[in-house]
Amino acid sequence: MKLITEPNFRDRDDRGLWPYARGDEFYEMLIEAHRDLDEAGSAMLNSKLVLLLANHVGELAVLREAIEAARAGIEPAGEAPTPSLDR
């Protein structure tokens, strides 16, 4: 099995829905889960979420691919930082 990188969010009845609708719903749930958390709380939530989903996926080949895709483009600490989007 390979890592799915095509849009894959879905629900029971998606007839007539716009293709972005389920992804947007998930994203809203995710951001909502972080409401009122400080940075440490958010990091803990993210870590727990990654572990739960990783266990659900289970297959090490897929998880390895996901870790590589996530790590791509992130500079190791100490080198030139990527431009910040902070405002």
Next chain:
Amino acid sequence: MLATYAYPKYAYRRPVELDRPDTARAPVAVVGAGPVGLAAAIDLAQGGTPVILLDEDDTVSVGSRGVCYAKRTLEILDRLGCPQPAGRGVSWNVGRTFFDQDEVYRFDLAPQADEQRPGMVNLQQYWLEQYLVERARSLPALDLRFRNRVAGVDVRPDGVRLRIETPDGEYALVADWLVAADGARSPLRGMLGLDVDGKVFRDRFLIADVVMKADFPAERWFWFDPPFHRGQSVLLHKQADNVWRIDFQLGWDADPEEAKKPDNVIPRIRAMLGPEREFELEWVSVYTFQCRRLGDFRHGRVLFVGDSAHQVSPFGARGANSGIQDADNLCWKLGLVIAGKAPASLLDTYCVERIRAADENIANSTRSTDFITPKSRASLVFRNAVLELARHHPFARALVNSGRLSVPTHLHDSPANTPDAESFAGRMRPGAPMDDAPVAGPAGDWLLPHCGGRFTLMLFTDDPTALAPATRNALARLAQGEVPVEILLVSPPAAWPGLPGAASAPDLTAPGASIDGGASVPGVRRVCDLRGLVAERYDGRDGTCYLIRPDQHVCARWRRFDAEAVKRALARAIAAKEPAA
């Protein structure tokens, strides 16, 4: 004053009520002659309901404001007899979203070919209002009163008493029904003490409309973190008359008065367009926004439509578009109630259906805004992670949210629908807004203009001459009922003798084109499904019929025509207890 547009000044006329000793009464008054109030008044008047439209001003929208008009709105404008914005405006379907310098997401609003109207037309709001005013003034049943300001309102069980100020003094008017289309700051809402719930976004945006000659394509372009406006977003839209809309995100701490000064605006635009591009500033404005709605859109005899009922962020063009769809949903119902052909409870279905639509629009525009303006550190990190992943991975591109553009709500949960008893493929379920398709018929080359403004029974028949006499009689009786149901027979090209092929249109100019070449049945029309696309989109087979509402939404469908079933579905759609005899 704008360089590309001269504001019309509409004449004020002294209202007759000022010279009458008694208080005048009207079946319905609409307050606010913006796009939504104008659409509502036109819809009521052309449906035969006399209407008074009150506006405190004597011209159209100041500044370009609303820009994007969606396919469903364009179809409603067709139904209202309004000139198409596309005549002067800019039709487009494609939106591109960039992160830094790379394109990370692209959408196309025209997923289905062969519909008459494009996904979106950009036109400055003042032009649309001018077109609507012209249409409104051509309708004898529509009394459009400029410089008539509502100063007081008293909602009573038997009518709404208005106190109206004019340059010549005050008069009173009692309206059986009042449509409040008086905008986001709705004075009527304030006078009635109604609260609106929702959230305010802590961000500011600068709108600059510039006049320039540029050959950028007619597309919506949106940047996250571009080199010319670091750390913020920018949106570019093409409008009519070489006017371009540029929308810069400023952040919450920006000083709106400072940001608006040309000395501060021009360098931003120069950074974006390059030093050699010549342009002129047409209009500048700084805005913040809220997503909120009234708890209920009906308060006794007052009905709220458009921004007075609900507000969204501008990302997605869901403001004016949803407001015009409110009017589309409300006016046929109000017309039936005023004519005594439906109970007042029919208006509650307006609330159910359009509150659902408002919630969908608010949800979509809130999600877009949360992506564009992340509220928390975690939200910002996720947003940037999505943008980074979007460079390589399709799933992340689909999560990039710079605005989900206005599409009509499918009213599948409405109590006005009759649920399917048989199985159908496709998306034309009860509650769906009609899909268009090419046809040949008395109302032209498209399906939608053959429906709307009244109930229609769309009956697919391979051979209209084979319809049994009893069926013809039942169809004719429906067409002549108290709430008439016009019959639209849809047949394939094979049913048209003398038609050489699907490519050429049969002559169907007679409004009551007969079923069989014999005696014409009033209220029955035929269209030729030239390329079979009506049958395909509606899963229509010989015998299939669809009951279509006056607002071009499906409300029931069957595989076989049964007059009693149609009557029951009609009664349900108009909230009547019993089918009319």
